[in-house]
Amino acid sequence: MGRIESADVVVVGAGIIGAACAEALSAAGLRVLVLDRGAPAAATTASGEGNVLVSDKGPGPELDLAVASRRRWPDLIDSLREELGDELARVEWEPKGGLMVATEPEAVGPLAALTRAQRAAGIEAVDLDAAAARDMEPHLTERVEAAAHYPEDAQLQPVLAAMALLAAVRARGGEVRGGVEAHGVVYDPGGAVCGVRVDGDAIPCGAVVNACGPWAGHLSVAAGAPVEVLPRRGMVLVTAPLPPVVRRKVYAADYVAAVASGAVDLQVSPVVESTATGTVLIGSSRRRVGFDDALEVEVLQRLARSAIALFPVLSGVPVMRAYGGFRPYTPDHLPVIGEDPRTPGLWHATGHEGAGIGLAPATGRLLADLMCGREPELDAMPFRVDRPAVIVGSAVER
Template sequence: MVVGAGVVGAACAEALSAAGLCVHVLDRGPVACGTTAAGEGNVLVSDKAPGPELDLARDSRRRWPGLLAALGEELGPCGAEAEWEAKGGLVVATTREAVAPLAAFADAQRAVGVRADPVSSGQARELEPYLTRDLTAAVHYPEDAQLQPVLAATALLAAVRARGGEVCSGVPVRGVLRDGAGAVRGVRTARGVIPCPVVVNACGPWSGRFAAAAGVPLAVLPRRGMVLVTGPLPAGVVRRKVYDADYVGAVASGDADLQTSTVVESTRAGTVLIGSSRERVGFDDRLRTEVLGVLARKALGLFPVLEGVPVMRAYGGFRPYAPDHLPVIGEDPRLPGLWHATGHEGAGIGLAAGTGRLLADLCTGERPAVDPEPFRVGRPALMQEA
């Protein structure tokens, strides 16, 4: 039983069903309506320092194209269309102070095999002709990619259904039931008890609440973010994901206060997504116009051409934040049969393919391609009461 029908839950369900297990997916709301719907679709290696998360990101980046192609063969091309674009990313510095940290970060990534190509200001503007001229450094990441997250989650779950599994939306899970030995024996839902020996907690920002209700508190918290969406623009105004070098620091920060960094990227529909913000405000979902104003002003600093472009809408969402900034993937040592796949914060879409495969390998006893130890549930940072 996978609880949570976002992209991470969908990837886990798909990988488990591909391994031959009978899989049911439950979600209290519609498919992919939470964090996944509020995501930008990033599949990035450019924002991760060498270490476990980068290892998982590179594994996931390798898997996504093949997984989508396999789903296309299984479901037909229309059933697996996820708007995959291997368009690369560009990280830029606009101050002298940012040059050395950006270069050092790229050097460290190259040392472990990531394509991180330093480019001159002129070369950066060849890649992005409308980029500001106030550049001090830039690094091109050809491996960065993008997909449409709701379509990706929908395709993964369609495969689960095609293999005999069930996907039920609008079914809240109210608790986990234990047998006489203290292991999972089922879940209690609004529609009654459903027996199952394995439950996967893929509830995203709500994973901490789900774990607490199961009697095993987990320090996964919501971290709020907001995005602006412009009206459609002519092709080529923004060609790839472009972000300021300070974005990496914002991602890695544990500060609860508001942080913003400049992120600008196009979509296949021609709209431009403008971010990003991070703050820990619980589940307060109010849009704050002052934050949106900061995002807009910073975007103009990178792409002056956006001045006067209409904003079509703004939206916000919650990322699942773990205090040590690593995903939580594996079985809970306190409750046999309860597994977690959460804590990816803003990287869940990019990490989903690798996460699903890692969890399925662990669950079925296969040898995983990525070392699972750094993502274990029992690490000290997660055992604190949330």
């Protein structure tokens, strides 16, 4: 491989989080190089459903990050369209809202408690009875006990969104290189980052951003500053195109508990939503199996049964394909965003698990604000690298 020109910042990882960080850094005037060992947006981002949600989070730092991102996405898309044109900035943005459904009597109370807490935090959450829920989604099961409508929930096409962000980086003089694996970080005699190691070469830079998603733990170890980021596998079913059946994102009330769970064992909670092409996406599952990417028939069967329980009309509908991917999990369920205090110039932006699409714009903006010395719009402390749940030991001697 030939030597790659030096950059102000090298972002390792060209998924949605790396792309958002690179876009925000390039918008701040920095020359950015993005590296990915595979094709851009081809790993975790390609296996996502494109959710931009405020509904699945209780009050706290992650919800604050989600609200900031939901507010930023439309403006960011508009600015990308002005800069790049309609075709490159096409992301299939759909502000269609979400519906959380309680299908068991014992789920009604916890759902009402969640919506009360969310409204207190500024989220628009509208409590519905069963009749109102079925008015919104006529094909819902008759077993609905109660529901909550979230007008702010949205969806986009994640690969298109990541590619649009990366196109903006290129348009501003940055570079995006696929098929280039980062093997570690180069430090100067004072212990600060001065480059990133690739096959047979080193790329000079002033800072490195570890945005490797589920593989961020591996790069952090190679960089001598380990953080606890683990893979958590999820799977999705895709139906053949259908007439309009599901109007918005619809999921069971226990989905929030599944997201927050740290269990190793399989977690399945029905999530059903349509796409612009007419297909229906069926999730969601979570299981910590390392990087085992074997297709799990048990998971697919449970996903199908749970979706039919929520939307009986889906019974007998052909499944066109199934796919799975790894999500970056942290033990305290919060992303890691900021500079590593053990290694000046090494930054992390990872640990978003299945919420990376929705959290990307605010993550990129927060990291760029911190790196450029600007006052961030959000409190960065909850996402700091040196919190007990994610920091592992000390930096190794170099």
